[in-house]
Amino acid sequence: MPTDGGATGFDLTERPWIPVRRRDGSEAELTLTEVFEGADSGPNGIRRIVGDLPTQEFALLRLLLAVLHDALDGPAGVGEWQELWEAKELPVQQIRDYLGRHRDRFDLLHPKAPFMQVADLHTAKNEFFPLDRIVADVPNGAPFFTMRARGARRLGFAEAARWLVHAHAYDPSGIKSGAVGDARVKNGKGYPQGVGWAGNLGGVFLEGRDLRETLLLNLIAFDSDIRTDDQDRPAWALPPTGAAALRGAEQVYRPYGLRDLYTWQGRRIRLFADDDGVHGVLLCYGDPLDAPNQHHREPMTAWRRSPAQEKKLGKNQVYMPAEHDPARSAWRGLESLLQGRAGRQRGEAAERLRPGVVEWAAHLANDGALSEDHPVSVRTVGAKYGTQQSVIDEVTDDRVNLRITLLARRSAQLRQAAIDAAADADQAVFALGNLATGIARAAGLDTEAPRAQARDRGFGELDHLFRVWLAGLASDSSPQEERRKWQRQVRRAIASVGRELVDAAGERAWSGRIIETDKGDELWLTAGRAERRFHYELATALPLTQEPDEPGD
Template identity: 55%
Template structure:
């Protein structure tokens, strides 16, 4: 049953609200287990966490930033867990978040959105030299910059409720864009009234990953990493934003102290302008910049990649940078990034070239040590942002889920993970072959090739998407990972083969008639739909292995075929989902 709370913490005097207590006032949107939606206070979220399915938001990035906020509260209120045994006690205790209530009572003043001295995640008295108050468009990320007519809020956000403004305050610290910003009085970085680009919010540079449970309580606990985790550093000095001195308009250049700090990192200086009815304006400037390199021992919610370019530039090794998501690739196509490092021998004896998210490493440990069942299915939630035009606008938001058996994360038995990655590579190769067929058919008619090729590849990945996810989930019951992958190859061969048949069937008379074509080796062919079909079958057999072809060595093997397989195709796909990361992004100064 949906529960509601009457407002009790909004004081109004002289026509202006003087308080909005986030510990008691509803502001976090949630989905209940019965499917209904509600808006709850921080107190209520923790008290009812076992009856809630998840946090919901205007954008997936809202959910990611709010889950991190809740984790910072939980870690700080519980001051732990210290080790995996402490965590197991929490997992068994249905009332494990009871200490959070007393903690929030102690911190209540710092959770007041409108407090005159310490407003929640804001800087009291923040102002520009000219006293400007900006449109709320600056913090509401679902109003596209320069494209307001594609938003339901078009063209401007004139007013927000206190509850929604609080959600956007959390979000702007995590995901605000970069670019030139108006300088604040008292900030020594101001030059000519401006502060020049210092990078996006911290979470904006991550390929965000967290583990989802059946309830919000499970989600929080599954991501509540214990302090004895070897792959992460923990410090007694680590504190969330509300247990630090209030921020001034500038930055003291400090470094992050740990997870609680990173989960609530104050990357911006913000101040809401409001009246009795809500928020009508904002002052927004740069806060604390944070270099993204080598924080892999503090930030568990992203994969990491070695950066040779940064190692050369900085003269140190290794240098790890967050591995961002590619909006053009589904999560399963980048599964190698989620399973990396334990499968690699490492480059030059200095460790692996990629590190999987430590949040997933933590869940693997829980299973290995017997606190979760071996057949536990991990629901990895993948969230990220692709920025455009020097990171000054949000181009796309990545939001995906991947359900996989925890056996894929076992360091002691890498065969399952290796076959899961290889299966994604099977799909990638087969879809590239399908794209080559579309390009050959276009060549046979003298038409432009890139459009048909891209469309065929998109159709191929779409057709395999649901099948791969189901195959991956079924791996939990597979006694032999190699045989399981062989089953997958048969599915891919069947699906891609049918799609190829369809392309050939609709190619038209001009494609069957064909035309002269010079291949990459200088050979001249009369290319038509018939020859394109022969090439397609040969390439597909090479990509997947064909059990009906002579010389096929069996599961996972490559067939030996005698057909003319045509001109060389493109380079193999990047199976890690990191094609966009071939060159390093700008590192925040």
């Protein structure tokens, strides 16, 4: 029993615990049942989940998807999915009946099978520990930038449930408590087994205009390319776990499908509570799940081919989850989100695979089940770990707004124009960085900081412009003309920043000095010469901005 002071139960189907934002901007905390009941586009409908961290939102969304998949036992194919989409509301009664059948397994404090926990989990010394071990917003060495400067001493049942779900998904690696009954334990300790499954991912999901749309856009049919087995069930529909991890055939063949994967028990956890809330936790390692070549199972991340893993594992083809770079906006990695099998050469496997949820949306558009001009947001969420993956250093959260038409097969030229437009921005900002470098060299100064600052400024100027431009691409847009419009915006914005850099150049930069070029020649470099080179590079990077009679150099 996970309680120690008389707490009688906390039914997640009837007690509020999931934070949401409604379409009118107000926020609330709802029961699991209420979330599905209010997920439509009505005046008080739910716009989205709002977790304590973006990673918590991602973990909770996957839990909701597991409930919906299992309640429907589907959708089996595009036809069933389209019926759900056109119904304008979720099958609430079917979901309510399902949650009623599994009600005991959604009790956070159940004496024998507490939600996502092991009731009798214990160490040889019967210890438990502070809740900092599962609360990810308790900082590591930075106590002045948090409301939890003294740690998480006690949590309400609702918040504890959210961090419980998050821990299974994103818990860091490192040495953990050793549970009695786990054969991997040595000297009372559980040695590093890697981060929670979602922590391996550069998380991606599609966000619609309300929660109902978001759930359905990510509800992949069982006849898709994502593998699903008849044994696929979420954690609460499988026998309760013990301290031991999966072994034998189960370890080889699981996860059986999306329901199993979305509720993967990557940790063994036991909460300790009394009537006033949760005050302790025991956190141990659970079921391992290796990242290589899980692209046929995991749809919520892009994938990259890994030569290093191919060599290590002795395999011809290994794909790894493509993680997010916290310093890089999502639109700058647009190719990995939109391009189906990027970098593929004749006879060679693709270098990158777009996320399965994006592939699924493209399939819906190609089959006419989803309007090509329907707006969606591609959300990117991820955790960056530090110190041997034992702490979470950063959490990334970004979105790219676009229309489904960019994913459709018949919009290949428009999709390529969008990808090329992101590359145009990169090339223009590269030229801006060269200008900052040239001015600094002309003045005899270090070039690294000016270049980095100029690039940051350039991407900052283009960020909003690109997002607006991308969201405006529709099924009747002309790829060539839209890209021309974009290049003109880029040239105006980057040229303006360039003028500011030149105007701010000091007398030393204008006077210049002799430098040695990469070819070994000597060159008198001045701010004026760097400026001329900048305009040449900018015109070369953005050829569609040149007038017919404008020289190319």
